[in-house]
Amino acid sequence: MGMTMAEKILARASGRERVTPGEYVIARVDKIMGHDNSFLHAYEILQANGFTRVADPDRIVVVIDHRVPALNVKAADGHRKMRAWVKQLGIKSFYDVGMGICHTLMPEQGHALPGTLVVGGDSHTTTYGALGCASTGLGYSEIAYSMYKGENWFQVPETIRFEMKGRLGRGVTSKDLMLHIAGTFKAEVAQYKAVEFGGPVARDLSLSDRITMSNMGVEIGAKFAFFEADEKTLAYLRGRTDRPVRTFGPDPDARYLAVHEFDASALEPQVACPHFVDNVKPISAVGDVPVQQAFIGSCTNARVEDLQRAAAILKGRRVHSGTRLLLIPASQEVLAESVRNGVIQTFVEAGALISPPGCGPCGGGSTGILAPGETCISSTNRNFKGRMGSPESQLYLGSPETVAASAIAGRITDPRKYMA
Amino acid sequence: MSIVVTGKVWKFGDNITTDYMAPSFSQYSDWEEAKKTILHIHPQFPAGHRPGDVIVGGSNFGCGSSRETAPVNLKKLGIGCVVAESFGRIFFRNSITIAFPVLACPGVSAMFEEGDRLELDFDRSLVRNLTRGTERRGNPLPPQLIQIVQSGGLLALLKAEGQAAAR
Ligand code: SF4
Numbered sequence A: 001m002g003m004t005m006a007e008k009i010l011a012r013a014s015g016r017e018r019v020t021p022g023e024y025v026i027a028r029v030d031k032i033m034g035h036d037n038s039f040l041h042a043y044e045i046l047q048a049n050g051f052t053r054v055a056d057p058d059r060i061v062v063v064i065d066h067r068v069p070a071l072n073v074k075a076a077d078g079h080r081k082m083r084a085w086v087k088q089l090g091i092k093s094f095y096d097v098g099m100g101i102c103h104t105l106m107p108e109q110g111h112a113l114p115g116t117l118v119v120g121g122d123s124h125t126t127t128y129g130a131l132g133c134a135s136t137g138l139g140y141s142e143i144a145y146s147m148y149k150g151e152n153w154f155q156v157p158e159t160i161r162f163e164m165k166g167r168l169g170r171g172v173t174s175k176d177l178m179l180h181i182a183g184t185f186k187a188e189v190a191q192y193k194a195v196e197f198g199g200p201v202a203r204d205l206s207l208s209d210r211i212t213m214s215n216m217g218v219e220i221g222a223k224f225a226f227f228e229a230d231e232k233t234l235a236y237l238r239g240r241t242d243r244p245v246r247t248f249g250p251d252p253d254a255r256y257l258a259v260h261e262f263d264a265s266a267l268e269p270q271v272a273c274p275h276f277v278d279n280v281k282p283i284s285a286v287g288d289v290p291v292q293q294a295f296i297g298s299c300t301n302a303r304v305e306d307l308q309r310a311a312a313i314l315k316g317r318r319v320h321s322g323t324r325l326l327l328i329p330a331s332q333e334v335l336a337e338s339v340r341n342g343v344i345q346t347f348v349e350a351g352a353l354i355s356p357p358g359c360g361p362c363g364g365g366s367t368g369i370l371a372p373g374e375t376c377i378s379s380t381n382r383n384f385k386g387r388m389g390s391p392e393s394q395l396y397l398g399s400p401e402t403v404a405a406s407a408i409a410g411r412i413t414d415p416r417k418y419m420a
Numbered sequence B: 001m002s003i004v005v006t007g008k009v010w011k012f013g014d015n016i017t018t019d020y021m022a023p024s025f026s027q028y029s030d031w032e033e034a035k036k037t038i039l040h041i042h043p044q045f046p047a048g049h050r051p052g053d054v055i056v057g058g059s060n061f062g063c064g065s066s067r068e069t070a071p072v073n074l075k076k077l078g079i080g081c082v083v084a085e086s087f088g089r090i091f092f093r094n095s096i097t098i099a100f101p102v103l104a105c106p107g108v109s110a111m112f113e114e115g116d117r118l119e120l121d122f123d124r125s126l127v128r129n130l131t132r133g134t135e136r137r138g139n140p141l142p143p144q145l146i147q148i149v150q151s152g153g154l155l156a157l158l159k160a161e162g163q164a165a166a167r
Helices: A005-013 A038-048 A073-089 A102-108 A123-131 A140-149 A174-185 A200-204 A207-220 A231-237 A304-314 A332-340 A343-350 A400-409 B031-035 B069-077 B089-097 B143-150 B154-166
Strands: A024-028 A031-034 A060-063 A093-095 A117-120 A134-137 A151-155 A159-165 A194-198 A224-227 A258-263 A270-272 A280-282 A293-296 A324-327 A375-378 A394-397 B004-011 B054-057 B082-084 B102-104 B117-121 B126-129 B134-137
Touching: A005 A024, A005 A117, A005 A134, A005 A159, A005 A194, A005 A224, A031 A038, A031 A102, A031 A140, A038 A073, A038 A140, A060 A073, A060 A102, A102 A117, A102 A123, A102 A207, A117 A123, A117 A140, A123 A134, A123 A207, A123 A224, A123 A231, A134 A224, A140 A151, A140 B089, A140 B154, A159 A200, A174 A207, A174 A270, A174 A280, A194 A207, A207 A224, A207 A231, A207 A304, A293 A304, A293 A400, A304 A332, A304 A343, A304 A400, A324 A343, A324 A400, A332 A343, A375 A400, B031 B069, B054 B117, B069 B089, B089 B102, B089 B143, B089 B154, B143 B154
Parallel strands: A031 A060, A031 A117, A060 A093, A117 A134, A159 A194, A159 A258, A194 A224, A293 A324, A293 A375, A375 A394, B004 B054, B054 B082, B082 B102
Antiparallel strands: A024 A151, A270 A280, A270 A394, B004 B117, B117 B126, B126 B134
16 A cells, blocks of 8 residues: 555654554654744743754754844844854854745755755645655753754644645635635644645745745644655755755555545635634625735745736836735745846835835734724735734735735735736 | 643533633733633633643634644643534644643534533543543554643653653
8 A cells, every 4th residue: 555645754753664654653753844933932941941952953843933123122033042042052044134035045045855855844834745754843941852852752643635626716826825725625634644746736836835835734734735746846955955856746546534536627716804813705705895904925925926916016106095005925035036037116106115125014923913893905924813913903814916906905805807 | 741731621612712712802901810711712711720620612612813822721721621523723722732632533412511521641642531431542643642631732842852862
């Protein structure tokens, strides 16, 4: 019997010939990622327990992205401590304020590779599944434990597979596809399970668009959210890593708990409505929703292609007078490329506000917070009550195109209206 | 040493997120202020709960972020345990890691009314409704995970390992 991607990776990482869903294994982790919440707390926890060393500093990646630039003394002091510890521990993969969001940097800087096992102190660590990497989120103490031991315990998950047939229509993106999956199959469909996204649509998607879906894998409960690592993956990684990388996928006779097959061709843009990610409607059913803030940012949808597609809608238009459009590119690399290709100019001319790379208001941690009674449409991944500020604010999720179109119209709007 | 928790039940529905237990809008408040925002989704809970109370949740309890502060905050309030239909994966792991008893027990919502008294026999994955005299077995945990909770958490276990090795 063949193995799924999750089974293959957990077998290798635990030194086993094969593993079966349900069993517990101790597995060596290839990379451990921590940011300015998780690394900070994780190392504090280690110190508080009398541990000052880590198993292997070369397997640790540290990013300051959540509260950047430091927005108060507490955040600044956390950053100061992190810089000192990174030096003291000899951690070389350190990305300071403004370099970008952890989940954007991990693939971009070649830390998340096909067939490897990665843990991160953040729930959206599932993101690197887009590159065929088994990656998942853990809490602070478990990041502490993983850093100290270089390994952790895992239950081998069952895998469910989404076979996506057909072709995405004009103005419909992988974000819409993922929202559609959340809305149709609901937030718990992959609880404790691994997901594999496959079929013609998965093959057609760019790496950036795959990242959007794997990023939101955790919103349907997934432990890992894989795409097969194919030629596109190898092309993406060229120049980003000097490690040998190979294509990687499940065995043809792998066993799945369920295979959900659907045709994505007829899909229209989708919107997640307050206050949960699986409260999804096709945009034509959303109704008239004025928005005070429109946000393009986060590890979900603020890469070069996302910004380009939003800019194509903004070009030659102005953001509505009652709405502010906030753009936060996901990394320094994204920002640099978006300056070169003219996208930043388009945003500025449309009247957008631009903040330096980082999480911004996505997790409610930094600038761009919502007041009571305000409504925001956002390209981020979660719309829980109070997530972006006041618990009395309303948060809708859509693709960067939908956010851009809504910013122009001042209300939630189908992006196809502005497409030539 | 077995872990048995009893307490008065607060009931919660499905999809209770970690953002409701550790809201980012309260992150710069001091504990006394932040405390009032924990599980604000339940209108009576913030003012009404007392140390020793317990929570019965619906499905996907603790979905969302990796914030370990979610179960840490419940523990700090003195909540004795959470028994739910099912849990968000990271919340569940975090709870075990910090030695906060949690049990997934399909059918538990229907078994309790708010205010009933619950008893959780953690090691045996057994939930009792002391008010109504009913009981139900939840999804058993493997002995390694029960041991983490019994040892006072994953870091306490690591510390004990280190001390044993040094001897
Ligand atoms: S962008 Fe949002 S979801 Fe992504 S890591 Fe930052 S806070 Fe989390």
